[in-house]
Amino acid sequence: MIKIKAKDVDVFYGKKQALYNISLDIEENQVTALIGPSGCGKSTFLRCLNRMNDVIDICNVKGEILINDFNINDKSCDVVRLREKIGMVFQKPNPFPKTLYENVSYGPTIHGMAQSKQEMDEIVETSLKKAALWEEVKDRLHEPGTGLSGGQQQRLCIARAISVRPEVILMDEPCSALDPIATAQIEELIDELKKEHTIIIVTHSMAQAARVSQNTGFFHLGHLIEHGPTDKIFKNPDNTKTQDYITGRFG
Amino acid sequence: MNLILFTFIVLLGFTSYYFGRRKAYTIQSSKKRLTALPQFYGYYLAIWCAIPAFIIFSLWAIFEPTIVKLLVLSDYSNQGYLDDELNLIYEKTKSLSRGQFTGEITPFIEASAEKYLSLRSIAQSSKAVIVLSIIIASVAYAYKRISSNSRTREPVEKFLNAVLFTASLAAILTTLGIVFSLIFQTIDFFKVIPLFDFVFGTHWYPAKAFVRDSSEALDPTMYSDTFGAVPIFAGTFFIALIAMCVAIPIGLMSGIYLAEYASSKVRQYAKPLIEILAGIPTVVYGFFAALTVGPFLKELGTSMGLEVSAESALAAGGVMGIMIIPFISSLSDDVITSVPQSLRDGSYAMGATKSETIKRVIFPAALPGIVGSILLGVSRAIGETMIVVMASGLAANLTFNPLESTSTITAQIVVILIGDQAFGDPKTQAAFALGMSLFLVTLCLNIVALRVVKKYREKYE
Numbered sequence: 041m042i043k044i045k046a047k048d049v050d051v052f053y054g055k056k057q058a059l060y061n062i063s064l065d066i067e068e069n070q071v072t073a074l075i076g077p078s079g080c081g082k083s084t085f086l087r088c089l090n091r092m093n094d095v096i097d098i099c100n101v102k103g104e105i106l107i108n109d110f111n112i113n114d115k116s117c118d119v120v121r122l123r124e125k126i127g128m129v130f131q132k133p134n135p136f137p138k139t140l141y142e143n144v145s146y147g148p149t150i151h152g153m154a155q156s157k158q159e160m161d162e163i164v165e166t167s168l169k170k171a172a173l174w175e176e177v178k179d180r181l182h183e184p185g186t187g188l189s190g191g192q193q194q195r196l197c198i199a200r201a202i203s204v205r206p207e208v209i210l211m212d213e214p215c216s217a218l219d220p221i222a223t224a225q226i227e228e229l230i231d232e233l234k235k236e237h238t239i240i241i242v243t244h245s246m247a248q249a250a251r252v253s254q255n256t257g258f259f260h261l262g263h264l265i266e267h268g269p270t271d272k273i274f275k276n277p278d279n280t281k282t283q284d285y286i287t288g289r290f291g
Numbered sequence: 292m293n294l295i296l297f298t299f300i301v302l303l304g305f306t307s308y309y310f311g312r313r314k315a316y317t318i319q320s321s322k323k324r325l326t327a328l329p330q331f332y333g334y335y336l337a338i339w340c341a342i343p344a345f346i347i348f349s350l351w352a353i354f355e356p357t358i359v360k361l362l363v364l365s366d367y368s369n370q371g372y373l374d375d376e377l378n379l380i381y382e383k384t385k386s387l388s389r390g391q392f393t394g395e396i397t398p399f400i401e402a403s404a405e406k407y408l409s410l411r412s413i414a415q416s417s418k419a420v421i422v423l424s425i426i427i428a429s430v431a432y433a434y435k436r437i438s439s440n441s442r443t444r445e446p447v448e449k450f451l452n453a454v455l456f457t458a459s460l461a462a463i464l465t466t467l468g469i470v471f472s473l474i475f476q477t478i479d480f481f482k483v484i485p486l487f488d489f490v491f492g493t494h495w496y497p498a499k500a501f502v503r504d505s506s507e508a509l510d511p512t513m514y515s516d517t518f519g520a521v522p523i524f525a526g527t528f529f530i531a532l533i534a535m536c537v538a539i540p541i542g543l544m545s546g547i548y549l550a551e552y553a554s555s556k557v558r559q560y561a562k563p564l565i566e567i568l569a570g571i572p573t574v575v576y577g578f579f580a581a582l583t584v585g586p587f588l589k590e591l592g593t594s595m596g597l598e599v600s601a602e603s604a605l606a607a608g609g610v611m612g613i614m615i616i617p618f619i620s621s622l623s624d625d626v627i628t629s630v631p632q633s634l635r636d637g638s639y640a641m642g643a644t645k646s647e648t649i650k651r652v653i654f655p656a657a658l659p660g661i662v663g664s665i666l667l668g669v670s671r672a673i674g675e676t677m678i679v680v681m682a683s684g685l686a687a688n689l690t691f692n693p694l695e696s697t698s699t700i701t702a703q704i705v706v707i708l709i710g711d712q713a714f715g716d717p718k719t720q721a722a723f724a725l726g727m728s729l730f731l732v733t734l735c736l737n738i739v740a741l742r743v744v745k746k747y748r749e750k751y752e
Contacts, residue, residue: 095639097554123642130640134633137656146651147641200641 043068043208043238044089049103051084051093058084062103062264064257071230071239073249073270076259077285082242085259086210089240090126091119107208124151127201127237131213133193135185135200140177143185143196144168147204163203171199172229191222198229202237209233211241215248227252246286250274258282296419300426304340307430311336311437318439327444335443338450339433343425351418359410363403473730476723483717484518489724492519495687495698497707497718518721520728522689526697530608530679531672533693537612538668542619543661549620550627551649562624569617573677580610580682592694600684605693607683611675615668622667626660627653659743666740670733676701700729 044066051059059081066072074082084093091112093099104111112122124147135143144164145154154160164181168174173195177188185196194214201209211230215223230239230252243249249256250270257267258281266279277283284290308330315329325332363384364377372380380400386392387404388411437443481489494516545565549558585606592599599605630653638648654661684696685706698706707722 090640092636092640095636120642120644123640128636128640130633130636132633134631134637136634136637136652146638146643150641150643150647150651197637200637204641 041068042066043107044240045104045106045109046085046088047104047106049085049088049101049105051081051088051102052100053096054098058262059088060262064264064267066238066240067255068238069234069236070254071234071241071252072255072257073253074240074242074257074259075244075246075249075285076265077290078244080259081262082257082259083212086212086240086242089208089210090123090128091117092128094119120151124204125206126208126210127204127206128210129194129197129201129212129214132217133190133197135188135193135196137184137186139182140168140185140188140196141181144199144203146200151204153204167199167203168196170202170233171195172225172232173199189222191218191225194218194222194226195229198226198233202233206237208238208240211239213242213244216244223248246274246288258285260285293415296422300340300344300422303423303426303430304337307336307340307434308333310430310434311443314434314437323439326440326442327447331443331447332437334447334450335437336430336433338447339429340426343429344422347418347422347425351414355414355418359407359414362410363407366399366403366406470730473723473727476720477727480717480720480724484721484724489518489520491521492516493521493689494519495522495703497703497721518717518724520700520725522687523698523700523703523725524728525689525691526604526683526687527673527699527701529691529693529697530604530611530683530699531669533604533608534611534615534672534675535665535669537609538615538619538672539665541612542616542668543623545616546620546623546627546661547649547654549624551645551653562621565617565620567617568614569621571614573614573675574681576610576614577677577681580606580678584610585682588694597694599694600696602682602684602696603694604683604690604697607679608693610682611672611678614675614678615671618671619664619668622664623657623661626657626664629660630656659746663740663744666736666743670736670740673699673736674701674729674733676705680705700725704729 042065044064046062046064046066049059049062050057062081062085064085074086076082087093088101088105089107089112091101093101101113103113105113107122107126111117136146138146141164144167145160148154148160148163154163165174165178168177173192176192177196185193188196194217198209198214215226218226227248230241233239241249241252253270255268256270256273258265258273258277258279260281266273266277266282273282274286277286310333312329312333315325315332319325319329360381364381367377367380380403383392383394383400384403384407387396387400388407392400496517549562549565553561581602585601585603588603588606589599589601634652634656635648638652643651679699679702683698683702685698685702686696687698687703688695690697704722704725707718707725
């Protein structure tokens, strides 16, 4: 089933065009990996999906992005509701300088999702459990989140993202600042999360894309060169550029 | 004379730099490797010029006056003059030699004035000869010594290190000097006025101390109830409080606006405009408060049936608050801007609005820095003088009514030290005691503020 449908998306930073005519369908409850060399626009495309590009003054997005058949670039779209449905995990772990508990309860608080302290406790616990962090931190929920290790911080950010039960989770190179062990933990987690969430992950690691994703899109210089099932992209790509990138001939 | 000599030495310095470098180039052209860049050879020679010059100049400055004085006064020895009288004779001699002497000229003094002048000119010319010959000798020695493998880089770097160290030492020593002069005068003051009376007394009438004839003996009992500092401490903190009530909300909100809401174009113009406020001399704020705000408040109050003093604490505090706005807004703007963008992104991505993000993420993260900026603002408010002197009156009333006039520590120091004053008088020393307490308060505030700001930095760097 198609969850997100991007149609002819163009993105401009001031006068410079960053994305050309991107059309891409994203399957529900699957992991879609976006790969490509640095500066190819894959992160920009990811940020279109929860309208994070609004934060950048000079950024201008054109085209349609349908999520559940609703165009999020339409004026009637409420960004607050949209971002409640579309969570995001960033490249560098960015826990708030607050306690672990406050980090996870942040989203539910601003969206008024818990009526009582008890409910909030439950949300925090389930989110941390889903992020596979609960066992490690359950005794120090009221210590600052910035005191965790890098991998733990990133899982805390994942817990924060899933605390509002988003339908889609966007991950922007979530493992690039982590060591191999923490990376393996996050990848395992992604596999688990796709049961309930649709996941789109930007990654520089071809191996990671091959391991975690079912679909892959290859970006180059602002164009979506090729997209399809990961197996096909990696084993038998249609485009020679894709072939060259995947075999490491450039990028 | 000194100026010409000095210019000459500077020229010599440049010349020796040139020669040092030239010698280095010569060595280089004979295919030998240098141990340092050629300009280090130049600097090295210039230092060999500067150090002897400096030493001789300082020796001369220290010993010349003493020696000349000894020689001039040697004519008067064994004639039974007291030291004070000798000093007087010497002063007369000096002023006569400058042609500024007004009293009766005796042949004795005239003779010593002539001797003084000739000694001075001998001293000057011998200084010139000695300095120049030593410099030339030392530069020549160094010039001969430098070769392809001599070390020039290390001495030059060490010299720079020493110069920079001396500069910072001068700043530190000045601070220490000021603090010690405060401390000693303050101790003298508390020998006459008990510390307890000063800190807890509620009557401040330094005018009472004006009455004393300086020839009378000092009688501590006459100062009871004169130097009770409570009213002016209270006034200081009260006016600072009013100022902060104006400055904190406006400064903070404009800081948040500039950092988070203003487009880069608005920010580009608005920030310098706000900072202009910080460049207005406090005297201008002072007469703005005294001539515009004060009378306006008085009229406004009268029309509402309130009794408002023309020199109210409200006018002074309010204007002082306006003066402090740019400090708080500019500093908190900087602090808020330096909160990492990733935290904002994290919050926006959770669906938080701008105001929620500011309230729940950015403000708490920036809080230590904001507190630091507020504390710096408070220490400015407490130390501010001109506005209070001009706008808030000089009578030390113990009051917490913003519509009446009060006075502050700084204003009282001005009152005490304006006009004639005698050193060693409790009235004058009271100013030092006040200065000392002011210094202690602002010192503590600054230490706390810097600590807080530092703590904040550690978090994000």
